[in-house]
Amino acid sequence: MIFTQEDISQLEHIIAQATNIVLVNHANPDADTVGSALALQNVLLQMDKNVSVVGPNSIPDFMQWMPGQENIVIHDEAGKKVNKLIAEADLLFAMDFNAPHRTANLEKALLEAQAKKVLIDHHLFPDKDYFDLMFSFPNMSSTSELLFDIFRASSLKQYINQTIATHIFVGLMTDTGSFAYSCNQPETFETAAALIRYGVDVKRTHDLIYNNNSVDRLRALGYSLSEKLKVFPEHHAAYISLSSEEIYRYGDREGLTEGMVNYALSIRGVCFAALLTEKGDKIKISFRSKGDFSVNDFARKFFQGGGHHNAAGGKSHLSLEKTIEKLEQLIYKLNIECQ
Template structure:
């Protein structure tokens, strides 16, 4: 029997009693997935408890400095056995990066997330779609009970999660509470200016050139300019030596264009194409499109995967969906 937790206090009481913990998150982890995972691990460390994090791949370059003391694993030790598995920032079980697809039969699964379409796949579930980031939920937990101890690494990890999911405190999910918590994180020792510098003022030249090339030569515009998208082909990425996992910022740039409501990138992935979608207007919730194509996400940021060997048919499918969402 699975249960749904409604309050931060209940969640905090549950987490405080755990030991022998594995933390997991979605595939191709973003700043919130990474920040909230490291933050929760740090919170357990601060209580003298051990918790491992599993990622299915090495982290994007901008996050590599977070992991210099080998605090996460890519290949778990054979026979690794955890009593609890905490899933962060992931709406459904299939999207979780897991080294053992049967882990939920071997460990008690705790699902903590802020995606509105979360499928409550855990034995224990806490989902708050009003939270701007999963990192905000972890912050709420750790500040809800004085048993938890906060230090500056914890504050930095939370801040990274919040900054990434709010686009640097600029997206619609930024409210007064988020700003107060950001201020509190600085009081707890987060290095705000360092994080801003690393995230927004340290773009590799190759990335700048890729962005320029992709806007100049590969961006397409439809529906009176309300929709723009880029096919981030392997050829284009290879030209600049940039891996797909590093390109999280490109789509966010597209939606800053005046008059654009929806932006997308399409990238080849294994036996199909990954479509990432952004909206800057809740009148056009892109998770609706993602859902119709078996993906998911938030109203303003969502994604899906279409199994197909044919780019043009995937592009056409996406255009049909966007057209109807925009009411054309």
């Protein structure tokens, strides 16, 4: 076990004391933040707690089959309600993010909140000053796997059911790219095995997540790969950039460009890939790498971001053209090697 029994006792005590609990998703929610929050919500509901899941923006289409996601309160749609839930909470859980600013438009409410704050997360550098209790394990594949370990080490274990196991499995499967990365330890597969014993249907879950593309999403991917992918073979780098006009052309839905950066990274000889998307007056950037090159360091140093060693995010307030220029200069300058 990676956390102490004392942490578990403290968590059980904090939950026992709480009445109104709010579970918080990070901005541009992925299946790990959503899956872990829905799993914990299911447990806490069985314990007769008032418990809501809140998030900054809407849940991408590919997760809209997940039981409970329809009740997630989204700040973009119901800002006042979200702020009120946070203000009235006596316990907050940060699911799969390390600091309040990761929640975009929820940040202010979170900073003002009087509630006790618990972190359950696997990102580097958690905001230690903000949280009262932290389960922060950057070596874990996913927050979902970590949460499942917390359940199994505590009295919460009795509440695990098939729905909860499926939520956890979705977070674990997606954060490891279907068990392809961040899972080179036996424990992750033992967790997957345990989840199957709770009744997870692997094939069905995989189909619901991955074979669930909208036509727009596939066409956006096709367009991006044929028209917008730029490769630097000598520098082992590639990127895709999309303007807001191009995103709008394909419907601009949450999740439209999800996973697109991985196609750039999949090119033979490419060890650093980026996806730049124009959102309003800023540029959002996803970084991926193979091997030793740390996109966490890169995103921190040059693009006000961070994340994991091989997967990170960043942003730029320059124009799309200027951001591309900056990125290309860095690609030329950095000596990215493929091991």
